[in-house]
Each structure stands twice: as C-alpha cells, then as structure tokens.
Amino acid sequence: MDLVIKFNLFQQYQFEAVIHLAAESHVDRSIASPLDFIYTNIVGTANLLNAARAIWADNMNDKRFYHISTDEVYGALGATGAFVETTPYAPHSPYSASKASSDHLVRAYHDTFGMPNVISNCSNNYGPNQFPEKLIPLFINNILHNKPLPVYGQGLNVRDWLYVEDHAKAIDVIFHKGKNGETYNIGGNNEWKNIDLIKNLIQIMDEELGRPEGTSLALITYVKDRAGHDLRYAIDATKLKTELGWEPSIKFTEGFRLTVKWYLNNEQWLKNVTSGNYQKYYEAMYGNR
Secondary structure, three states: OOOOOOOOHHHHHOOOOEEOOOOOOOHHHHOOHHHHHHHHHHHHHHHHHHHHHHHOOOOOOOOOOEEEEEEHHHHOOOOOOOOOOOOOOOOOHHHHHHHHHHHHHHHHHHHHHHOOOEEEEEEEEEEEOOOOOOOHHHHHHHHHOOOOOOEOOOOOOOEEEEEEEHHHHHHHHHHHOOOOOOEEOOOOOEEEEEHHHHHHOOOOOHHHHOOOHHHHHHEEEEEEOOOOOEEEEOOOOOOHHHHHHOOOOHHEEEEHHHHHHHHHHHHHHHHOOOOOOHHHHHHHHHHHO
16 A cells, blocks of 8 residues: 555545554564565555654644554563663564664654654564464464474574453553553563473364374474574563553463464364465475475
8 A cells, every 4th residue: 555545545534543553574474575574564654654644744632653563673682681661672684673663763753743653562462363374373273284383493482472362452551541752562471482382282282182192292393493583582561561550461371272272163264364375485484394
C-alpha cells in the first residue's frame, strides 16, 4: 500500500488513532530477503507516519500513533540482566535492524513534528493463529506429521515468552493510558532455553496425540546455527506494571497447553496455511537440513 492510498484512507475516514502492528517479522526471512523488511518495516512505517501527520497537522489533540515493536532491537544479553526501556539499541539481523529504524522514525516524528506517539517493545509471543514459520506452530505441525524438528545450534538460545492475549491486553492499556513520547517494554517474565521449550512441547504433543511419552524426541534434528543468532533476550516490564498496572495473567503451563490444543483442534486451518507457497518457503529454509 503506497503513500497515496494511505493518505486517501486517512482523508476518507479521518482516523484519530493508529495502532501499527504491521511488519515483516521472521528473522530467517529477513536473512534471505533483507530488502522486503526494509520496504515494509521502514518505508511502510514512514508512509503511515506521513499520512497521519498530513491529516492531523492542524489539530493533534486527542490523536495517537501507537507503534508496536520488538525486544530484538536491543540486541543480545549475557547470562544475567534484562532489557529496560533505556537499553541502547544493538540489532543483529536485518529484521531487528529494520524494526530499530522504524522505532527511531516514530520517536523523530514525535520530537520534530510533535506527533503524539507511543512505542512498545515486546518479547516472543505464542498462542492461536500464529503462522507456522514461528518456532512453536512450526514444531507443532512437524510433530503432528512426524517431520524433523530443526533446532539451531544446540538449542541454548533463551527467549522470554508471552501469551498473545496478554500482549493484546497490554496494547489496550498502553493505547489508552500510555504517555506520549514514552516507550513501554512488554514481557512474560518467562524465560526458556529453546531446547527445553521444545522438549516440553514434545511432552504435551505426545500426550495429546496418544503417543508413548517421549516418542517425538527422536524428531529433534540439530542444524547449523542461524547467522547473527542472539543468545538471550529478557524483558524487564517493571515500568508497565508500576505506571500502567499491567502484568501477565496467563501462566505458561496453561497458555502452552491451550496453544497446542488450538492447533490440534484446527488442523484444517493449519493444513490450509501450510500449503502452496509455504512448502517452497519450508524447502528453502529447512529442506537441506
């Protein structure tokens, strides 16, 4: 969607707010095709900002441009500590670099043009309807069909996982109560090594599928690590809790099993989204591993 179309939509509907979630978001794809991420995440964000500014220029009162971003813009952590809102940016992939660039643009439009903006940076999401290029739905689908589970390196990379409904609730709180010009980190306080997460998923899947416990462990296949793979992310969401009163409500054990059950109860959806071009993507990413 180019700038003219965006401007026409703003002009026609006189939007008073934007919640900007649209993005190319898969690191593997960004390595394979960086320019797609630059166009969507950077140029796309600039187009939205320009359209909003053009329509709101005469009166920015009660307007809001809310930009949703990622914890990956902060780079990688060591064994301890967590990202806070003032952590310096240090992206290591085309995806995270493109999101960092879009964050900077949003802040620049606030500081330069007075646009009423707010940003949030969130940890890894999981839950229903997630496209199976992401780890959890990808592995659910592969376990279901007894396909190899490609684990980067030794599976020691650590991520903080948040159930998608909790993220949606955080977005609602920040949209209505957040302060213009501020950034809020959203996290699940729920760190897992990839290999431990995968083994937990295997346990639940084998149970739900009626397979003997541990059957699907044999599907684990260690593959060459991803280029520029950050070892650990962790979010400190203290600011969001103390200032706006949000904290996660879904325990991981509950959310993880709900997620598995959703995919198993929606196999036709899973089949539909993994047909056609998805097969070409999968072969390109994992076919030789």
